[in-house]
Amino acid sequence: MILLFKPAVYLVHGLIFILVTLFGLAPVFSIAEPAPNQTYWVWVSMIVIFNVLVLVSAFVQLRIKKVWVFLISTIGLIAIFILTLKYIYPYVLDFF
Numbered sequence: 184m185i186l187l188f189k190p191a192v193y194l195v196h197g198l199i200f201i202l203v204t205l206f207g208l209a210p211v212f213s214i215a216e217p218a219p220n221q222t223y224w225v226w227v228s229m230i231v232i233f234n235v236l237v238l239v240s241a242f243v244q245l246r247i248k249k250v251w252v253f254l255i256s257t258i259g260l261i262a263i264f265i266l267t268l269k270y271i272y273p274y275v276l277d278f279f
Contacts, residue, residue: 196241
């Protein structure tokens, strides 16, 4: 069990990190014409804050090494991501 814990933490948090970064950077590189005076500081700050939260969560999980902490924090990170996603893409929540 302990042998698979560290790779599982790396894999899950790496995938969350990449997913958040891709979803967060998508509006910046959109082919649609941007609105006048539009800045992307809100998106960039959300990406940075969430990715720091993911890194802190991975560090804490590797120090504690408890499966229940891993499950709760992973579910929490995904829930926070879905809740903050409505501010980036308002139409995405129609799928949920």
